[in-house]
Amino acid sequence: MTFYALVLFIHVVAVLALFAVMSFEILSLTRLRQASSLPEARLWIEPVRGLPSVAMGSLLVILISGIYLAMRMSAFEVAWPKVTVMALLLIAPLGAITGRRMRALRSAVAGAGAITPELLKQLRAPFLKVSLGVRIAVALGIVLLMVAKPGLSISVGIVIVSGVSGLLAAFVPSRGRVSLEVPAGDFRE
Secondary structure (H helix, E strand, O other): HHHHHHHHHHHHHHHHHHHHHHHHHHHHHHHHHHHHOOHHHHHHHHHHHHHHHHHHHHHHHHHHHHHHHHOOOOOHOOOHHHHHHHHHHHHHHHHHHHHHHHHHOOOHHHOOOOOHHHHHHHHHHHHHHHHOOOOOHHHHHHHHHHHHHHOOHHHHHHHHHHHHHHHHHHOOOOOOOOOOOOOOHHHOO
């Protein structure tokens, strides 16, 4: 195995870790937005505590390994790696702002005696959903850039379309409360 192959493997694993974090964030945010009691809100906000560290670590590994891979391929002479770095630099601040808001929300939930209208407003803040939608869409756009390797105008267009798509997707209404429980009568042995 070459060093290049090892770095490529680490790069792919970091990308998978980032998408895993965002997948868990989807579940957690969906459940927080649907929470109707304080214990329910606490259940879905507590596991989120370590996600920002994993996400930031993944982004850092992706950035460092991606720069190494691009340098080895002499890819910085083309547009898509430069646009990819800029898109990563768009995701990072959104994730940091979201992390700060989640810490404040965690404190508010921990200090609350009951779910108040103000706490419900914080749990359902549109920014959290918008940030997540944009981060996921831009990350998928980056994957497309790595696969297609387009020129500058198409690369920029992919990132813009991805960001706008993520923004628009955040405003798609959810279908209501979904239960993950199976009714007792549905078990068959």
